[in-house]
Amino acid sequence: MTVRNSNRKLGKFLFMIMVSASLAVTLVSCSRSADGDINAYCNLLSDNLDMGIPDTNLAIEELDLLIAFSPSEVRETVTKIRNTSADIAEITDLDQLFAATFDPEALTAQSFFQKFNANNCDISTAVVENLLVTAQKSSQTELNNFIQNNYPEKVWGDDASISLIFNGIEVSGVEGYLPNGSERAIAESLCQALSLWLYAVQEQNGVIRVTSGDDLVIDRESKDGRCRLDKIVPED
Structure with a gap:
């Protein structure tokens, strides 16, 4: 009886360790996902240096992917740029296009976006403009x-x-x-x-x-x- 009880206690102890380890891995994984993947984010930008220019017709799929990789600090900004690009793609009237292209919120988002990329991805604003x-x-x-x-x-x-x-x-x-x-x-x-x-x-x-x-x-x-x-x- 003593041996059986010891085995049961040991089994419960090992089970709790496994559950705790599994939970820790899950939390770490979720934490990384919640705060994006800065390496994947920067790599995607380096392959598409025109991303984020507010008056550029961008592939929405690429911007959606960029949002998924975005760290929390810049995710809202990237989402704004994505939505602006989607709106511009639907506009045919030049006056409306001009208004959307030079929307103050879009330009503010673009400025923050370029500064973040310059500081975190070593992507120069001048390179994009050139x-x-x-x-x-x-x-x-x-x-x-x-x-x-x-x-x-x-x-x-x-x-x-x-x-x-x-x-x-x-x-x-x-x-x-x-x-x-x-x-x-x-x-x-x-x-x-x-x-x-x-x-x-x-x-x-x-x-x-x-x-x-x-x-x-x-x-x-x-x-x-x-x-x-x-x-x-x-x-x-």
């Missing part, structure tokens, strides 16, 4: 080369200028600028050239705008639209 500028310059160069190679004797003349509209790294439109009083046919010709590059060459939807002096004369909202002349009514 990536953005480099991508934009590359797209502008592609457009300039397309115009020069395909329209060497362009009817709209050397006084015209062309610039891209960006939603972060991604092109969201093209603007052409003509001197005041330019003929309708010239504006339409420029619109057609810009449309060909954006919709056919780049296979990208977006807006085409042509201004003559201070007046917007053509506003093509998408590839389904036309290079039509707009009548500008001055505001009171």
Whole structure:
């Protein structure tokens, strides 16, 4: 009887040790999960340096993954950036897009995000900004080369200028600028050239705008639209 009781006590003791050890492992695991995985977080950022730029079309799946890895200190900020990116992806109106892109809360989140990454992941804000500028310059160069190679004797003349509209790294439109009083046919010709590059060459939807002096004369909202002349009514 004494031996059996001792065995039972020993068994209960060992069982309690196993339960306690298992509980400790579970708590440690949950604690790590609750506070994210800083190494996985930083690795994901280093592979996607454009993440967190508030006016960039980001893959929501990648941002969701980043939230899962985020330490608690930055998780709310990453969630804000994710939601802003999701909202921007659904916006087609340029005025609304501008408002969402430069929303003060989004810009505050972006600033904290970049500071956190610089301090914890050794990811420089300048590196991210340089990536953005480099991508934009590359797209502008592609457009300039397309115009020069395909329209060497362009009817709209050397006084015209062309610039891209960006939603972060991604092109969201093209603007052409003509001197005041330019003929309708010239504006339409420029619109057609810009449309060909954006919709056919780049296979990208977006807006085409042509201004003559201070007046917007053509506003093509998408590839389904036309290079039509707009009548500008001055505001009171």
